[in-house]
Amino acid sequence: MILKEGMLKEGALKGKNILITGGGTGLGKSMGEYFLELGANLVITSRKLDVLEATAKEMMGQKGGKVLPLSCDVREIEQVEKMWEDAVTEFGEIHVVLNNAAGNFISPTERLSTNAFNTVLDIVLKGTSQVTLTAGKDWISKKQTGTFLNIVTTYAWTGSGYVVPSAAAKAGVLAMTRSLAVEWAKYGIRSNAIAPGPFPTEGAWSRLLPGELVKKFDPAKKVPVGRVGEHQELANLAAYLVSDFSSFVNGEVMTIDGGEWLKGAGEFNNLDKIPQEMWDMMEASRGKKP
Numbered sequence: 159m160i161l162k163e164g165m166l167k168e169g170a171l172k173g174k175n176i177l178i179t180g181g182g183t184g185l186g187k188s189m190g191e192y193f194l195e196l197g198a199n200l201v202i203t204s205r206k207l208d209v210l211e212a213t214a215k216e217m218m219g220q221k222g223g224k225v226l227p228l229s230c231d232v233r234e235i236e237q238v239e240k241m242w243e244d245a246v247t248e249f250g251e252i253h254v255v256l257n258n259a260a261g262n263f264i265s266p267t268e269r270l271s272t273n274a275f276n277t278v279l280d281i282v283l284k285g286t287s288q289v290t291l292t293a294g295k296d297w298i299s300k301k302q303t304g305t306f307l308n309i310v311t312t313y314a315w316t317g318s319g320y321v322v323p324s325a326a327a328k329a330g331v332l333a334m335t336r337s338l339a340v341e342w343a344k345y346g347i348r349s350n351a352i353a354p355g356p357f358p359t360e361g362a363w364s365r366l367l368p369g370e371l372v373k374k375f376d377p378a379k380k381v382p383v384g385r386v387g388e389h390q391e392l393a394n395l396a397a398y399l400v401s402d403f404s405s406f407v408n409g410e411v412m413t414i415d416g417g418e419w420l421k422g423a424g425e426f427n428n429l430d431k432i433p434q435e436m437w438d439m440m441e442a443s444r445g446k447k448p
């Protein structure tokens with residue numbers, strides 16, 4: 159099936175060293191696997207070194223290339239700086255940073271403790287800004303070019319109830335992406351973002367829609383194209399945006415959600431619940447012959 163096929167030509171990311179935060183599992187892992195397939199080397203980071211090491215071994219066994227696992231809590235600047243130093247020591251230069259690490263709690267906002275709210279803000283907004291500044295300052299001081307790709311979400315611009323700290327933090331990441339796209343373009347640093355809709359992952363989905371909830375709120379039902387996303391579809395877009403083929407794309411956020419957010423936004427979109435017979439009746443009442 160074409161949805162599961164890689165899109166870019168062989169070697170499209172050859173010579174690129176790509177750092178992925180939250181790269182040990184889920185969507186970060188899927189994107190990393192495709193980058194490797196296209197000739198890149200990877201640094202994958204998260205808090206869980208054992209998970210990263212297992213992923214790195216699996217990836218290198220299946221796809222070849224080099225994968226360096228480094229433990230790093232993006233909330234801690236000392237850990238971010240050490241991680242960056244180790245990555246640069248290993249590879250000489252990192253060309254791409256994919257800010258993918260995130261945290262999210264689904265909850266009525268009034269039930270969240272201050273610490274819970276801050277935890278999500280810290281991972282998503284502070285974590286992304288700390289990794290971005292650490293990499294960006296290093297690139298600028300060494301006169302190296304670079305590319306940022308930030309994973310946001312479609313509710314970064316609409317907002318969303320029940321994930322308020324995530325919405326607030328992702329909106330910040332989106333603003334940062336667009337701001338730095340302009341400010342740092344003079345240094346040869348591009349910044350773009352992807353806003354993914356529903357892409358099933360074991361971690362996020364079991365947390366965000368636990369147990370029976372996933373059946374009750376089947377995410378595919380909210381998507382005009384009638385399905386959720388395939389990881390490869392996201393990986394194809396990400397690979398394009400970190401590759402040199404997208405050199406003229408800067409400050410863009412690309413939505414990949416099958417039309418999900420627009421469906422919620424358009425005032426009359428829920429009229430798709432009206433059956434054909436009712437439209438026939440309405441036409442007939444206007445005097446139109448069947």
Ligand code: COA
Nearest residue numbers: 260261262263264265270271272273274275277361362365
């Ligand atoms: N709902 C509401 N509050 C929650 C929560 C939940 N599901 N889980 C934890 N919290 C609260 C805790 O009670 C704590 O607040 P308190 O000190 O006032 O009690 C606060 O959040 C921090 O929790 P803690 O478990 O100490 O945080 P942590 O730093 O160890 O881990 C995450 C936080 C987000 C990293 C962890 O939950 C995680 O690994 N999540 C998986 C990643 C993820 O969420 N991905 C989603 C991508 S969309």
